[in-house]
Amino acid sequence: MATARRGDRRGEIVRAAFDMIGERGYPNTTLAAVAERVGLTQQGLLHYFPTKEDLLVAVLRRRDELDVSGGAVAGPAGVLEALAMLVDVNASRPGIVQTFTVLAGESVTDGHPARAYFAERYARVRALLAESLGDEVTAQLVIAALDGLQIQWLLDPEGADMRPAFDRLAELVGRGRAAE
């Protein structure tokens, strides 16, 4: 069970920051604006998170909590099915997807505060998915597809529905395995 109680200021702040990063990007998300959204002054917020980067770290942790990271993973078919469900869940929460997409894109820049986090996270998810899918290259490809589909979908929700494209990939991966 994560943070969520009366007087849970930190939780409120992190949720607000999470949303706003998705809306405006990290560099354009100001502490003052986050503070205002939760009814605080900028300095009141700094009481909880001494620096902006401290807040970003908390936001990334929240991202992990929300993640439907496949706990106990089954075989290839099971994982692809679970990921298809994740695609549907994501399609219902554009804000979260947007936050993730923006941060992941920014993270490749020099010295970005979230760079190490994303590098580690991708390596971890690749390894986890590789266990179920059989090989790491396919895992890398599937993750890439998920990320890339999100970009197109965020820019054009009607014209680039994620689910059909993911299903196509799952179908191809399934056939690929069957053919071996």
Added chain:
Amino acid sequence: MATARRGDRRGEIVRAAFDMIGERGYPNTTLAAVAERVGLTQQGLLHYFPTKEDLLVAVLRRRDELDVSGGAVAGPAGVLEALAMLVDVNASRPGIVQTFTVLAGESVTDGHPARAYFAERYARVRALLAESLGDEVTAQLVIAALDGLQIQWLLDPEGADMRPAFDRLAELVGRGRAAE
């Protein structure tokens, strides 16, 4: 033939900005820093590009010029081969890939100056690729994979080589077609 002559200040500026956006992201790329790199003051630069957004537009245009956008496209096999070559070319120019990745990620934020550009561009490339690959969904998927592979590769050049993963996709797409 693109811009490139003696006294081609605008070209110099755009090239510098292009590189720096890849290094630091658009919001963190300052006009003064770009100006300094080409031996100008910030105000000297503003003579050529009155606003920062004007400069961004020029950078995006340059991106298109550099693009190895498949001119005359052949059948499915031909396109996948051409794209594999594009992957190799990209692997040799991380700066350009980084600029593109950063801008594409940022572009999904509200009111980003490059949002319309990317939305239009993805729609166009999807349609173009769909002509060769047969259907739009597969085109969407292939583009997504290319984008997503770039993110992982930029964060971990050794651990997430793009080419094997793309080859795997090309193989799967090839088999998928053969099976119909």
Added chain:
DNA sequence: GTCTATATCGAGATAGAC
């Protein structure tokens, strides 16, 4: 065409009162 000077703004952060 490029400069100096400066206006204006908004950011993150500190000090200290309540």
Added chain:
DNA sequence: GTCTATCTCGATATAGAC
């Protein structure tokens, strides 16, 4: 725990001289 006040910095942009 939250506020007021303030510092410092760095950004875009303007005005006008050379």
